[in-house]
Amino acid sequence: MSAQKDCEFLVKRARELVSDDPCAAKAWLITARTLYPTDFKIQYEMYTIERNAEKTASAGRLLYDMFINFPDQPIVWREIGVITAALRSDCQDKHAQFLRGLFETLPGHVQCDMLLKATEQCLNTLEKAEMLLLLLKRFPDSVVQHGVNLGESLLEAETSENLETPVNCFRKLFVCDVLPLILNNVDMRLPASLLHKYMLKASEFYVSYVTRGPAAEGSTQGKTLPGSQEGGVLKSPGMSRGPQRCVIEGLSEKSSMVSEPWERLLDILAVVGARCDWQGDKPGQRGYVELLQRVKELCRYLSSLEGETRARCCSQAVVCAALVLFRSAYLYVSAVQPALFPGVNALSSGPWILLEDLSCVYSDVELEKGANKHSHKKRKLADGREKTMSSDDEEGLGKGRGRHVVVNKTEMPGWAETLESFRMARESWDLVHSNDSLETEFNKICSSWKTDSWLWFRIFLTDMIMYQGQYRKALSSLQQMSVFQPPQAGQSPSAQGSLEQHRALIQQASCHYALGEHRLACEKLLDVINGLVPQNQDPAKSPEDLGKTKSKPRKGNDLRLLPCTSKAILPFCLQLMLACFKLRAFTDNRDDLALGHVVVLLQHDWPQGEALFLKAVEKICQQGGLQYENFFNYVTNIDMLEEFAYLRTPEGGRIQLELLPNQGMLIKHHTVTRGITKGVKEDFRLAMERQVSRCGENLYTVLHRFCINEKIIIIQSLP
Template sequence: MSCSGTSTRSTSGVNSGPWILLEDLSLVYSDLEAERAPGKHGHKKRKMADGREKTTSSDDEEGLGKGRGRHILVNRTEMPGWSETLESFRMARESWELLHSHEILETEFKKICASWKTDNWLWFRIFLTDMTIYQGQYRKALSSLHQMAAVQQPQPGQQSPSGQASLEGSRALIQQASCHYALGEYRVACEKLLDVVGGLVPPTHEPVKTPEEQGKAKNKPRKGSDLRLLPCTSKAILPFCLQLMFACFKLRVFTDSRDDLSLGHVVVLLQHDWPQGESLFLKALDKIIQQASFQYENFFNYVTNIDMLEEFAYLRTPEGGRIQLELLPNQGILIKHHTVTRGITKGVKEDFRLAMERQVSRCGENLLGVLHRFCLNEKIMIIQSLP
C-alpha cells in the first residue's frame, strides 16, 4: 500500500489518516550559494518550438531520477508508525520493479491487474504516482495526477482523525504544484498551490513548533533532492504552500535585476517560520540599500513582524541611509505628480511614522491568517509576478 495512499494505522493503533508525498522544503531558507551547489537539482534553459525559452529540470528526462536513493522525511511526532510506513513503501517499490524486471513476470502481472480491475483502485493509482515522483519522473507523474484530478473532487468538510479538515480530495492539485516546482515551472506551481490555499482554513492560532521542527534548519545540507510525507490537513499543507511559494520567488528575487514587487512578496513570505529566513531577509535589505529605494504598497497590509518593521523604520533614518521607501498606497503618485514641497515631504514622513505605529499594534495578529489573506487577495498579482 502506498505510504501516502489511503489511511494508514500506526502500531499504536491510532489512525494517522491520509498522507501525501511532496518535495522536501526543509532547506528553503538556506543561502543561495548552497542552492546552486553541485549535486543540487539543476535547471537549464531550452528553446521551445515558438522560440521562447523554457526552464527544464535535470530530472526532466524519462527515468533519469530512478534509483537515486532519495530520502523520504517525516515528522516522527505526527507519524507514530513512520518506520513501518516507509518500509512498506520501499517493499512495494522493489516488488513493483521486480515484477517488471522480466517479460514473463510483467505479462502475468498485467493479466492479474486486468482481471482485478486495478485501474479502479484509487489507492493503487496513488501508489504508482508516488513511486513515479520518487523516481524523479515528474512529467509522467503530472500526467497521472491530471487524470486523478479529473475523477477525485475535493469533499468540503471531510474530517481527518486528528480533527483537521481533510484535503485528500485536493491531493492531486498539491502534488501537481510540487512537481511543477521540481521542474522549475514556478508560475504554474504557484497557480496550483494558490488554488489549494483558497480552499484552506487557517488555524485560529499559530501551532507550537516541536523540537524536531525547530531544529530542522540546523541540519547539515543533504545531497540530492529529498521528499517529505505530510498529513493531508490544513495545518500541514498551508505552511508547505507558503514555503513552496517562497521557493518559487527565491532565485528570481536575489539577482542583479530589480523587481520590487517580487521582493515585496518575498519579505511578506519570509515572516513564516521566522527567524529561519532571517539571513535571506537581511540579504533583501542589502539589495534595497543598494537600490537606495523600494516600492511595495502592500507592505502595511501584510508585514506584521516586529523585527522587520524595526529594520524598515531604520532604513529611513540618517544612520540607515535615508532610503526612499514607498510603502503606503498612492505614496508614489503623491511624490511624482505633485511639487514636492517641504510641507508635503514632511507629511509623507508623518504618514509613514503613524503607519508604523499602527503596524506595531498588529504584531500579535495570527500570522497564518495574515498570510492566508495575502494569498487570497493578491493571487492574480502573485502569479503575474512570475515569468
C-alpha cells in the same frame, strides 16, 4: 385397498401410543413392518419416533434402511438435507449435534454415497458446491476424483454470474476451502499451467479482499461483498495483524471471514512453488522480505536461462514480485491514507501526502562575505536561533537514487514500517519491469485484475513516480486519480471532496515546482489556500519545534511525507510559494513585486528565514530602494518592521522605500515643496507606528488574507 387401510390403522395406532407408551408404539410398528415390509410410511414413522427420541444408533439404522430401500422418496431427501445442513453448519445446539451423531453412525461408504447423491439433488450452484465440499473434507480420497471439477465449476459460476469483483461467495469457497484440499493432496497430479492459474485466482481474491474499500459498503451486485473490514493492519515487521470481516452474500457472516489472508497466500505460494519446482525456496524463510530477496537473486541470472527453465523462472519471479508489490503498496497506502480501508488500525493518523521537501528553502542561501552593513540585526536574529539547534527529531529512510523520504517520527509513529513498505513496493515494481518478459507477464496480471480501477494502487504509483522524479507522468496520474475519489468514513461528501481535492492539488503544485513551472504551482497552491481555514493560534514555535525544523541541510531533491491537515498544508503552501518567488526576487534584474512577496512570506517560520530576509535587505540596499505598496497590509513581524525603519535613517542609508499606497506618485513629483516631502516621511512614520501595534495579530490569518486578496497579482508576478 384393505392392505393400505390396515397399514394406515397400524401407523395411526402407533402414533396414539407414542406419548404414553413408546414401547407399545414401537411394537405396533414392528408388527406393521413385518406384515408390510415394502411400505414406506411404516418405516418413516419408526424413524420419526427414534429421531424425536434422539436415539442416535436406531435412528441411523432406520435412515440407512430408507436410503437403501426407498431412494426415490422426497421425504428421505428432505431428512438427508436437514442432516447435511447440520454438517455444514457451525451451530452447536443439541439438535444439530444429534443430527451429526446420527450421520456418524452410518457406514463410511454409505455416508459418501449419501453425500454424492445429496449433491445431485441440489439445484442451487452454491449449495451444490458446499455439499460436495463437505464430501471432500470428510473423505479426502474423493478429492482426486471431484476436487478439480468442483473448483472449475465454482470459477465457471463466477463467470456466468458476471460478478464485478473477485470477492464473492464462489471465489471465496474455491480459494479458502477447495484449493487447499487440492494442493495438499499428495495424490493430485496437476499441470504447472493449472497450478499457476489457481495461484493467480487465489492472489487476486486475497489482495482484493484486504484492499476492499468503503465504496462497496451497502452495495449488492450479484454476490459481491457489501461488508467492511475490521481488525489490524496486516503485519509487516513490527505491525499488528488481525482478521478481516466481510459479509458475502450466500455465505454466513462467520463463513465470510478470512483470517490471516497474507499468511494464507504465502502458504499457497509455498505449495505451488514446490509443485512447480520453483527455485530458491529455503526452509524457515517464509516471509515477504525473504520472498523479495529470492526474486532479486532469481532475476540476476534470468537472462542466462533458456527454454522451459527460463519460462518457469519468469513465472516464479512475476508471481512472487507481484505479491510483494501489492502487499507492500497496500501497507504503505493504508498508513498514508487509512480512510480507504475501514477498520484498518493504522500505525499513524492520516492522510499523509508525499511532496517535495522544502527544508532547503532557507538554508541554501549564502550571504555575501563582508556584508557588514546590517550585522547588528544579523547578530540579534542569530542569537535567538542558536539556542534551538540542538535537537533533530526528523529521520529519513528509503534511500534510493540519491533521494530520501523525510518524515517527522513524532507525528508518524509507524514511519519506519511505512517507509520500508514503500521501499519494498518500489523495488518489486522495478523487478517486474527489469525485463521485457517479466513486464509482459506482469501487465497480463494487471489487465486481468483490472488494477487500473484500484484507487489505492494508483495512489502508490503516483507517489512512486514522484519519487523517481517523473513529474510530468505524475501530473497525468494525479489528474486521472481525481476522477474517482471515494467517500471517507465519518465525513460528509463535501468535506471529503475538499480534503481529497487538496491532496491532489498540493501534489500537482509540488510537481509543477519541481518542473520549474512556478506560475502553475502557485495557481494550484492558491486554489488550495482558498479552501483552507487558518489556524486560530499564532504559528510561533517553541524551542522544541524549532529544533525539529532545523534539521541537517539536504541536497534539495528529497521528499517529505506531510500530514494532510490544514495545520500542515497552509505552512507548506506558504513555503512553496516562497520557493517560487525567491528565485525571481534575487536575480540580477530588479523585481520589487517578487521581492516584496518574499518579505511577506518570510514572516512564516520566523526566524527560519532570517538569512534570506537579510539577503533581501542587501538587495534593497544595492538597488537603492523598494516599491511595494502592500507592505503595511501584510508585514507585521516586529524584526522586519524594525529593519525597514532603520533603512530610512541616516545610519541605514536613507534608502528610498515606497511602501504606502500612492506614495510613489508623491515622490516622483520633483517639483514638490519640502513640506509635502516632509509629510510623506511623517505618513511613513505614523504607518510604521500603527503597524507595530498589529504585531500581535494571528500571522496565519494575515498570510491567508494575503493569498486570498492578492491572488491575481501573485500569479501575474510569475512568468
